[in-house]
Amino acid sequence: MDYRNFVVYDEVKLSLYKAMLKPRMVEEKMLILLRQGKISKWFSGIGQEAIAVGVTSALQNEEYILPMHRNLGVFTTRGIPLSRLFSQWQGKANGFTQGRDRSFHFGTQEFKIVGMISHLGPQLGVADGIALAHTLRKEAMVTAVFTGEGGTSEGDFHEALNIASVWKLPVLFCIENNGYGLSTPTNEQYNCEHLADKGVGYGMESHIIDGNNILEVYTKVNELCEAMRKNPRPVLLEFKTFRMRGHEEASGTKYVPEELMQAWAEKDPLDNFVVYLKEFGLLSDSDDKALRKEITKEIDAHLQKAFDEPPININLSKELEEVYKSIENQHIEPSIHKKNIRLVDAISDGLRGAMEKHDNLIIMGQDVAEYGGVFKITDGFVNDFGNERVRNTPICESAIVSAAMGLSINGMKAVVEMQFADFASTGFNPIVNYLAKSYYRWAQHADVVIRMPCGGGVAAGPFHSQTNEAWFTKTPGLKVVYPAFPFDAKGLLATAIEDPNPVLFFEHKALYRSVYQDVPTNYYSLPFGKASLLREGDAITIVSYGAGVHWALDTLKKHENIDADLLDLRTLQPLDIESVYASVRKTGKLIILQEDSLFGGIASDIAAMVMENCFEHLDGPIKRVASLETPIPFNAKLEENYLPKERFETALRELIAY
Numbered sequence: 001m002d003y004r005n006f007v008v009y010d011e012v013k014l015s016l017y018k019a020m021l022k023p024r025m026v027e028e029k030m031l032i033l034l035r036q037g038k039i040s041k042w043f044s045g046i047g048q049e050a051i052a053v054g055v056t057s058a059l060q061n062e063e064y065i066l067p068m069h070r071n072l073g074v075f076t077t078r079g080i081p082l083s084r085l086f087s088q089w090q091g092k093a094n095g096f097t098q099g100r101d102r103s104f105h106f107g108t109q110e111f112k113i114v115g116m117i118s119h120l121g122p123q124l125g126v127a128d129g130i131a132l133a134h135t136l137r138k139e140a141m142v143t144a145v146f147t148g149e150g151g152t153s154e155g156d157f158h159e160a161l162n163i164a165s166v167w168k169l170p171v172l173f174c175i176e177n178n179g180y181g182l183s184t185p186t187n188e189q190y191n192c193e194h195l196a197d198k199g200v201g202y203g204m205e206s207h208i209i210d211g212n213n214i215l216e217v218y219t220k221v222n223e224l225c226e227a228m229r230k231n232p233r234p235v236l237l238e239f240k241t242f243r244m245r246g247h248e249e250a251s252g253t254k255y256v257p258e259e260l261m262q263a264w265a266e267k268d269p270l271d272n273f274v275v276y277l278k279e280f281g282l283l284s285d286s287d288d289k290a291l292r293k294e295i296t297k298e299i300d301a302h303l304q305k306a307f308d309e310p311p312i313n314i315n316l317s318k319e320l321e322e323v324y325k326s327i328e329n330q331h332i333e334p335s336i337h338k339k340n341i342r343l344v345d346a347i348s349d350g351l352r353g354a355m356e357k358h359d360n361l362i363i364m365g366q367d368v369a370e371y372g373g374v375f376k377i378t379d380g381f382v383n384d385f386g387n388e389r390v391r392n393t394p395i396c397e398s399a400i401v402s403a404a405m406g407l408s409i410n411g412m413k414a415v416v417e418m419q420f421a422d423f424a425s426t427g428f429n430p431i432v433n434y435l436a437k438s439y440y441r442w443a444q445h446a447d448v449v450i451r452m453p454c455g456g457g458v459a460a461g462p463f464h465s466q467t468n469e470a471w472f473t474k475t476p477g478l479k480v481v482y483p484a485f486p487f488d489a490k491g492l493l494a495t496a497i498e499d500p501n502p503v504l505f506f507e508h509k510a511l512y513r514s515v516y517q518d519v520p521t522n523y524y525s526l527p528f529g530k531a532s533l534l535r536e537g538d539a540i541t542i543v544s545y546g547a548g549v550h551w552a553l554d555t556l557k558k559h560e561n562i563d564a565d566l567l568d569l570r571t572l573q574p575l576d577i578e579s580v581y582a583s584v585r586k587t588g589k590l591i592i593l594q595e596d597s598l599f600g601g602i603a604s605d606i607a608a609m610v611m612e613n614c615f616e617h618l619d620g621p622i623k624r625v626a627s628l629e630t631p632i633p634f635n636a637k638l639e640e641n642y643l644p645k646e647r648f649e650t651a652l653r654e655l656i657a658y
Contacts, residue, residue, distance in 0.1 A: 001210075001212070001213055001267065001272040001273075001276070002213075003213070003215045003273070003276050006215035006216060006218075006219045007219070008215055008218065008219060010282055012218075013215070013277065013282060014277070014282060014283065015057070016053060016054070016057060016214050016215070016218060016273075017214075017270075017273055017274065017277055017283065018291060019053040019056075019057060019073065019076070019077045020049040020050060020053045020073065020214060020269065020270050020273065021270065021291065021292070021295060022073075022076045022295055023045070023049050023052070023053070023072040023073040023075075023076045024046065024049055024270055025292065025295050025296065025299060026072060026076065026082065026085075026299060027042075027044055027045065027046055027072060028046075029299055029303070030042050030089070031044070031249070034249055038090065039089045039090060040091075040102065041102060041103060041248055041249070041250075042103075042248060042249050043069035043070055043103060043104075043247070043248045044070065044243075044244070044245035044246070044248075044249065045069070045070030045071060045072055045073070046244050046245055047212070047241065047242060047243070047244035047245075047264065047265075047268055047269065048070055048176060048178060048211065048212075048241050048242075048243070048269075049072075049073045049214075049269055049270060050211060050212055050213060050214040050217050050241075050269035050270075050273075051071075051073075051174070051176055051211045051217055051239045051241060052067065052070075052071040052072065052073030052074045052077070052146075053073040053077050053214065053217075053218075054214050054216075054217030054218040054221055055074070055144055055146075055172070055174060055217065055221050056073065056074045056077040056078060056144075057077060057218055057222075058217075058218055058221040058222035058225050059142060059144055059221075059225060060141070060142075061078070061112065062112060062141070063112060063141050063142050063143065063144070064112045064113070064114060064127070064130045064143045064144070064409075064410070065078070065112065065113055065114070065143075065144045065145075065146075066113075066114045066115075066116070066123045066126060066127050066130075066143070066144070066145040066146060067104065067113065067115065067116070067146050068104070068116050068120070068123075068146045068147065068148065068176075069103060069104050069116070069248075070176070070178075070243070071104070071146055072104075074113060074146075075104070075111075075113065078111045078112070078113060079111070080108070080111055080113075081302065082298060082299060082302035082303070083302035083303075083305040083306050084096065086302055086303050086305075086306035087306045087309055088102075088103075088106060089102070089103060090306055090309075091312065092306065092309045092310075092311070092312060093309070093312055093313075094306070094309055096108055096442050097441050097442050098312070099312040100440060100441050101441045101442070104116060105117060105118070105441065106441065106442045107409075107438075107442050107444055108442070109409075109444070114126060114130070114409060114444075115442070117433055117434060117437075119429050119433050119434075120147060120148070120150075120151040120154060120156075121147075121151060121154035121155065121156025121157060121160075121398070121402075121429070122156055122398070122401075122402040122405075122429060122430040122433070122434045123145055123147075123402070124145055124147060124151075124156055124157055124159075124160035124161070124173065124399070124402070125156060125159060125160045125163070125398065125399035125400070125401070125402025125403050125405075125406065125430065126145075126402045126403070126405050126406040126409065126434070127143045127144075127145035127160070127164075127171050127173075127406060128160055128163050128164050128167070128169055128171060128399065128402070128403045128406060129402065129403035129404060129405060129406020129407040129408075129409070129410065129414075130143045130406040130407075130409055130410045131143040131164070131169040131170050131171045131406070132167065132169055132362075132403060132406065132407060133406070133407050133410035133411060133412045134170065134410065135167075135168075135169060135170065135232055136362070136388055136389075136412070140229040140230070140232075141170065141229065142170045142171075142172055142225045142228050142229060143169075143170065143171050143172065144171075144172040144174060145171060145172070145173060145174065146174045146175075146176060147173070147174070147175055147176070148175070148176050148177075148178060148181060149175060149176070149177040149178065149179075149181065149186055149189055149190070149195060150180075150181025150182075150184065150189055151175075151181075152175060152189070152190065152195055152198070153181075153189055153190065155398065156398050156399055156402070156429075159394070159396035159398055159399030159400075160173075160399045160402070161173060161198075161199075161202045161204065161234065161236065162202055162394055162396065162399075163393070163394060163396065163399050163400070163403065164202075164204075164234035165202040165203050165204045165234055166394060167391075168232055168233050168234070169232065169233075169234055170228045170229065170232040170233060170234065171234045171235075172221070172224065172225065172228070172234075172235055172237065173234060173235070173236045173237065174237050174239065175195050175196075175236070175237065175238045175239065176211065176239050176241055177195055177211075177238055177239060177240055177241065178211075178241050178242050178243040179241075179242045179243055179256075179260075179264075180243055180247070180255075180256070181247075182247040182251060183247070183251070183255045194208055194238055195236075195238045196208045196236060196237070196238035198236065199236040202234075202236075204233075204234050204235065204236050205233065205234075205235045205236070206235065206236035206237070206238070207220065207224075207235070207236075207237050207238070208237075208238050208240065209221075209237055209238070209239050209240070210239075210240055211239030211240050211241030211269075212240075212241055212242075212267045212268070212269040212272070213269065214269055214273055217239070221237070224237075242260075242264035242267070244261070244264065244265065274288065322439070322440055322443075323439070323440050323476050323477050324439060324477065324479075324501045325439050325443075325445040325500045325501055327498070327499055327500060327501075329527065330498065330525075331525055331527065332494065332522075332523060332524045332525045333524060334487075334491065334520035334522065334524035335520045335521060335522040335524070336520075337520065337521045337522070338518040338519055338520050338521060339518070339519060339521055340516055340517070340518050340519075341486055341516065341517070341519050342486060342512065342513050342514075342515065342516055343483075343485070343486045343489055343507070343508075343511045343512050343513075343514075343515045343517075344375060344376070344377065344512035344513055345486070345519075346486035346487070346489045346490040346517075346519050347377055347451075347489050347490065347493060347507060348376075348377045348378070348379070349490055349519070349521075350489065350490035350491070350493035350494050350523070351363070351377065351378065351381075351415065351493060351497075352381070352384070353494065353522075353523035354415075354493070354494060354497040354523070355381070355384075355385050355389065356523075357523060358413055358497070360411065360412045360413055361389070361412070361413040361414070361415065361497065362388075362389050362391065362407055362412060362413065362414050362415070363378060363381065363385075363389065363390045363391065363414075363415045363416075363417070364391045364393050364400055364403070364404065364414060364415070364416050364417070365378075365391075365392075365393060365400070365416055365417030365418070365419065365451075366392065366393055366394075366395060366417075366419045367392060367419070368381075368390060368391070368392060368393075368417050369381075369382045369387055369390050369391065369392040370382055370392075371392075373417055373419075374419055374453075375453060375509070375512060377417070377451075378390060378417070397418065397423055397424065397426040397427030398426055398427045398429060398430055400416055400427065401416060401427040401430040401431055401434075401435065401448070401450065402430045402434065404416050404435075404446075404448040404450075405430065405434055405435055405438070405446050405448060407447075407448075408444075408445065408446050408447040408448055408500075409444060412447070413447045413448075413497065414447065414448045414449070415448075415449045415450075415451060415497065416448065416449070416450045416451065417450075417451045417453075418450060418451065418452050418453070419453070420453055420454070420463075420464045421452035421453055421454035421455075421466060421467070421468055421506065422454075422463050422464055422465070422466045422468065424450065424452060424468065424471070424504075425468075427450075428471070431450065431472070431475075431478070431502070431504075432471075432472070432475045432478070434446075435448055435477070435478070435502035436475045436476065436477030436478045436502060437477055438477075439477065439501065440476070440477060445500040445501060446500075446501065446502040447499075447500045447501075448502045448503070449493075449496045449497055449502075449503045449505055450502070450503070450504050450505065451505050451507060452468075452504055452505060452506045452507065453507050453508075453509050453512075454466065454467050454468070454469075454506050454507065454508060454509065454546075455467050455508040455509050455510055455511075455546065455547055455595060456510070456547075456595065456627075456632050456639055456642065456643055457509075457510035457547065457639070457643065458509055458510050459634060459635075459636050459639060460509075460632075460634070461632065461633070461634035462631040462632050462633070462634070465632040465639075466632060467506070467508075467546065467594075467595045467596045468596070469482060469504070469506055469572055469596065469602065470596055470600055470601050470602060472504045472573075473572050473573050473602055473605075477501070477502065478501075478502050478503075478504060478573060479496070479499065479501055479502065479503045479504070479528065479571070479573050479574065480503075480504045480506070480571065480572040480573040481493075481496055481503060481504070481505045481506065481528070481570070481571045481572070482506040482508075482545045482546045482569070482570065482571070482572055483506075483507075483546075483570055484508070484511065484515075484545060484546055484547070484548075484549040484550065484568050484570070485515060485517050485549075485568075486515065486516065486517040486519045487517050487518075487519050487520075488526060488532065488568075488570055489507070490519055490520075490524070491524050491525050491526030492505075492525075492526050492528070492570065492571070493505060494523060494524060494525040494526075495525040495526055495527065495528055498525060499528070506546065508546045508547045510547055511546075511547060511550070515550070526570075528571045528574050529571055529574035529575065529576050530570065530571075530576055530579075531567045531568060531569050531570060531576040531579040531580070532567070532568040532570055533565065533566070533567055533579070533583075534549070534553070534566045534567070534568055535553075535556060535564055535565065535566035536565055537562070537563035537564040537565050537587070538563050538565075538586060538587055539562065539563040539564060539587060539589070539656060540562065540563070540564045540565070540587050540589040540590070540591065540652070540655060540656055541564070541565045541567065541580070541583040541584050541586075541587045541589060541590045541591070542556075542564050542565065542566045542567065542591055542592075542593065542652070543567045543569065543580055543583075543590065543591070543592045543593070543603075543606060544566075544567075544568065544569070544592070544593040544594065545568060545569040545570065545572065545594070546595060547595055548593040548594055548595055548644075548648075549566070549568045551593065551644075551645045551648060552566055552593055552648070553566070554645075555645075555648060555649045555652060558649070559649075559652075559653070562652065562656060564587075565583040565586070565587055567579060567580060567583060572602055575602075575606075577606070577609055580606060580609075580610060581610065581613055581614055584610055584614045584617055584618070585614055585617045588617055588618060588619035588620070589618070589619055589620045589655055589656075589658070590607070590610055590618070590622045590623070591622070591623040591624075591625065591648075591651060591652055591655050592606050592607060592622070592623070592624050592625070593625045593626075593644065593648050594624075594625075594626045594627075594644075595626070595627055595643065595644070596626060596627060597626055597627045597628065597629050597630075598624060598625075598626035598627070598629065599629060601624075601626055603624040603625075603626060604624065607622045607624055610622060619658075620655055620658040621655075621658070623651045623652075623654075623655050625644045625647055625648045625651045626644050627642050627643055627644050628641070628642045630642060
């Protein structure tokens, strides 16, 4: 291996050798512990240390790195105490996830490392968001993110690179091309000669680097980072290397030809570099032996510390409390000054007020800038807040949700507008696997609100009319808000933006311009988890939310003799189930109305909870009324038949008469 063409100070060469040796020796110890059953799984990066060490050494300590399984050298080069890594791998409390996640599925703000999730792609978009925050604050900093050649087949790869290029974000996209995605060789992953060639399609600078040559990695990455800090832009790097062990140890390497293994063994980055250092008199045998002894001593001492640490104690309340980041109730009272406005205006006013209050709040979505969004919620926002804060995005929901997570990691707030709630399906992975789980896993909150225009009644058909809140109420870590009135919408949107946790904010399209209300003119907030009692009565309890609330009100106007409590839930997670219990204990009967189709909807859970907690108070069966178990049809008559308004009236009268 040729090291002669790279100008690097001798002390830096020695530092790079030490930085590669340490993760190699830690790994060798971990493989022993794996065989002894003292850790559960291991993803080996032996033979790839030059990439993680070289990239990390070229970055500044305050610059974020987003590594993967085989990048132990990132963690050790950043100086994370080994005892904490050992505790992490043994599932103990001194680890970074308190036993809640394994291996390298964690991050740490202290060391500016953001770990991966098993759904590989989202971290590429997260890097975009981190870099965007730096760019908006005029900070000359680079963000480095790793993926394997297999991860480049995911759509998130395309989306993240496209966004970075369009927005000129200083992201270093590092592909470790190590030959196999588990057992699938590269010729079954992609059909171009080099992955670096893909950079051309994004208008992006790209380079191929020998991933086993530590001096080439370090010097080229260092040179690029210096240039990117001065002239922000993304760069795609393909590191040619090889995975010498299995995808994880249990999978083995029987599918790899022996001659290929032997060829790459001869290119070992550590073995070749130590020969070079000794040949040129930069490292003696005795110095090398002393260094290895020192690292062995460090490993043994920190390992013993992790072994001595007691097992995790089960604390049920702690587990439940740490799904969400706690927030002090900073209630902002509504003013006495009001104006009569529509739901769409209330949401726009609430969003505008939040933008004025939080100068670190960024709005992202398709057509939200000059066009003002398809529903004109952000009309005029560009004039008031500028294109940097009100950002049109490419059509790429997954990477934009991920980028919102990156903004939060780097100290900012984000509101993402799904053009229609239906389109959240293409951003589903980062919502339910990244945003929802990060705080529970490693105490990193997701200060993200996703606005979800939803609902039928406007003849928009199966792909623009869904009420898909049940996709998200099932996922711990997400909050779900669904207002029915302008007053609630404005106040709850403010609360959602103040909340450091991820919030899905549903806005019914049919209510946008049909529902008016006197709404306070100031910026105010309303608490989550508090249902609104719209009508009071003793005969029956009606529970609904969104458009269903208005259908219930219309029905009660037709039947003024029905003496009913009508509860508008307003938020579905957290859910004010106690108010439902209190009403049912008073009335003895319960009917739940939702626009979503019946099976698996929130009405089913409410019915089950009431049965479990209020059974002795019931004077009749609980009724659930919902839309048909079909996709939402386009034709107006078919849609009217699909929606449950008329069926609700029939069910209500039947239950009253029971």
